Amino acid sequence: MQVSVETTSQIERRITVQVPASEVDQAVAARLQDTAKRVRLNGFRQGKIPMAVVRQRFGQDVRNEVVSELMRQHYVRAITEESLNPAGYPSIEPTVNQDGKDLEFVATLEVYPEIELQSIAGTEVERPQAEITEADIDQMIETLRTQRAEFQPVERGAEMGDQVKIDFQGFLGDEPFEGGEAEGHELELGSNRFIPGFEEQLVGASAGEEKRIQVTFPEDYQAEHLAGQEATFAVKVHEVSAKTMPEVDAEFIKAFGVDDGDFDKFRAEVKSNMQREVKQATQNRVKQQVLEALQAANEVDVPQSLIDQETDGLKRQAAQQFGLGEDFDVSQLPNELFADQARNRVKIGLLLAEVIKQNELEASDDEIRARAEELATQYQQPEQVVEQYLKNDELKNQIKSAVLEEKAVDKLLEQAQVKDVSMSYEDVLQAAQQSDDAADEDESEESDSKA
Template structure:
């Protein structure tokens, strides 16, 4: 077997392979002889069909099978001998495939890029300093009250925040339009669930009233026939309901796992959860700044095969998130919606893998258990969570990936200039959410590359 490798780009190789004709012909002949032992054909006894007839009838089919198997086997042998690390399946084209001639084929493949890490030294990283105040706890309790509120019918005009039960029909001119009607719809004024201007015009409405609302659909409205159009909605108000917030008493706090109904302990648990959430937000904001700096300092080429794999994964996540069902064909979602995020994830994954490799980072069972115990604190029965994670290799490997990522980020953080910035609880959460670039799975790529 003769092999030559052409470098067509930083991450693309063209491998040409030549296999002696004798090897192919011998393999074809051997397989035809095996087939002749069992072939049944009119006019011949079983196993007595002449080889010339067997070759005429089955020779082309058998040769195609042999050539396919040989190309796959010789491709693997070639990339192994040439120390190539493919980043996806190759494109294989046959150049010469004729009886009596050497088999020649070309495999075009992408390889993982060789990464020489550049330092992020000089990068300024903002690290939020957050303290959960009593006012934050009080605001969280108020949020919990609203989430558990009920609606009580009132005999007054509707106010912002009230829930109205309405029938409505939309018109363009004098003609009703499709999808513009409903009966018994429950609408919370101020929720922003209807087009701008609709909800505001219902403030002051009373049960039993008929209202006529004038609105203009946004220019970028999803239904093209309505975009930018002026419309009229005829609305019948059946009921006005006000939000009834529950009292913060023993019965209320029992809903949140405080079985004895102790209010002070309830506030302590909320403060503890908020503190943990704030710490996670701080870690996430710092991590994303570090990873962005790493990516900016190391603009490596990214194999398209890996980008496509990540794109397909993001499509499946999107389908699950929007409840499209297991049978939904994710190929209907356009690649361009996910390609940029997919490329970023792959790039960061490759770079993190190199950080882990260069610094010989590893995660022991003690490291993994400590991380699992930390994660388990948000559950009511943390001991069971720890037992489950530590007894499940797949879950354990996911935690190992997270631990390795944290260690890699810590190594990189030593190269940066860290500036502490005081933030409120809400500011820290908002900053972390805004900073997040969707690379939370990059560590799995890094772990796979390291392995």
């Protein structure tokens, strides 16, 4: 076998491979002999068909099969001998494929980029610091009460915070517009789920009353044909219900996993969950800043094959998230909706993998178990969850990757200037959310700039 490798770009290689004609001929002859033993032809007993007939009837198909197999085998040998690290599958095409001549084929493939990591030294990273106060715990308990609130019908006009059951139909001028109607819709006034001004105009409305509501759709409304338009809604109110908040009694407390209904234990559990949220939000905020600095300091050629693989994964996640079913053909979803997010994820993954490699970072079994135990604390039977994580290879590898990623971020953080910033509980969560939103916006802007 003769191999030559051409570098066509930083991440693309073109391999030309020659396989001796004798090797191809021997493989074809052996396959034809096997075929002659197995096939049936009218006028011949099985196993007694003349080789000339077998070659005439099956020779080309057999050669095609053999050549295809030999190209795959010699491709693997070639990339092994040349120490190539392919990213994704190659494109393989025969260039010489004739009886009596050496087989020649060309394989075009992408390889993982060689990365020379640049330091993020000088980067300033803000690390939120927050203490959970008694007032924070009180507010969280109020939030939990609100989540379990019930609505009871009342015989009065609607107030902010009430829930109304309504039929409505929207009009542009005198013409109803698509998607602007519903029957028996339940709307909590003050939830800001509807167009600005809609909910406020239902204050004071009673069951059985009909109203006409005038609103203007926002200029940035997602339905372009409605953006900035003035509209009228014909609304009929069927029912007005007031919110009833549950008491923080033993029954309420037991619903949150405190089996004996003890109030002090409940507060301690709420505080523990809030501390876990703060820890996670702080880690996310720090990690996002570190990764932004890492990407800014390092330009990386990203193999398209890896982007395609990640895009496909994001499509499947989206299909699952929106309940499209396991049989849904994700190819129906446009690649451009996910391509930039996929590129960003692949680039970060390549850079973090290089950090892990250069610093020889590892995740021990004890560290993996500790992370599994931490994740399992939010479940009612954490011991069973931990065992499920550790016995499932896919879940265990996900935890291992998370541990290694955290170690890589910590290693990068040693290069940065870390500034602790005191924040309230709410501010820490908000800062982490804003960081996530900013990352999504950056991906969107990158997509727009390429359009």
